[in-house]
Amino acid sequence: MRLATFNILHGRSLEDDRVDVDRYAAAIASLDADVVALQEVDRAQERSARADLTAVAAEALGAREHRFVAALSGTPGATWMAATGREQPEEAAYGIALLSRLPVRSWEVVRLPSVPWTVPVVFPGRRRPQLVSDEPRVAVVAVVEEPATGRCLTVASTHLSFVPGWNSWQLRRLARTLHRSPAPVVLMGDLNLEPEAVRRGSGMRPLVRADTFPAHAPERQLDHVLVGGDAPTPLRVDGAGSRRLPLSDHLALTVDLA
Structure with a gap:
């Protein structure tokens, strides 16, 4: 079984500052993972060709089971508010997926x-901090079953606050x-924390140690795949x-489980 997590930056490439849905689909397909956690996912946003990026990724992977969970509803720069969970499927939103x-x-x-x-946050290229509001945060959890054995694995995807x-x-x-x-439980996502703080x-125990940010010259691990919970047979990597x-300013992480 392969697990993967990837902060997709709503599918945008830093090379050309564009969202190419076909390029995004090919990138997700190349992970060839059985369970994938995505963060910074758009749905019906102008900046990402009004695509449902969760559905695009699911088709690329051949993943029949998938859930998008909105953290924010509306459009950046216009109506942009905390999601309630009652948004309509065609409504513009931004959040996470599994x-x-x-x-x-x-x-x-x-x-x-x-x-x-x-x-207060200091953005690249600026000397003085700027006051900003953090985004609402959410996690989505699935209990997945391995058909051959009937054994289950609880998997969660999340994107935590950038506020220390x-x-x-x-x-x-x-x-x-x-x-x-x-049990066992696997937590995946962009936690905005480095390994010791995690x-x-x-x-929980890390299943992979690798710097993931920034993508062009990684020097910090902000993205993680963690395991916790007592299980009769511990997960083996x-x-x-x-x-x-x-695409994105993060690297993707993959873990192959025995």
């Missing part, structure tokens, strides 16, 4: 509290929620690593 080639026994959405105040401290708090809260899920916040794809 896709599976394997059968899914159940789905769950976990909405995480966002920072209730503006925070708050992201660790969100991680601890999510880890407690996942602890109640059928270890402290989650108590046959291979793991990072991959640079022709």
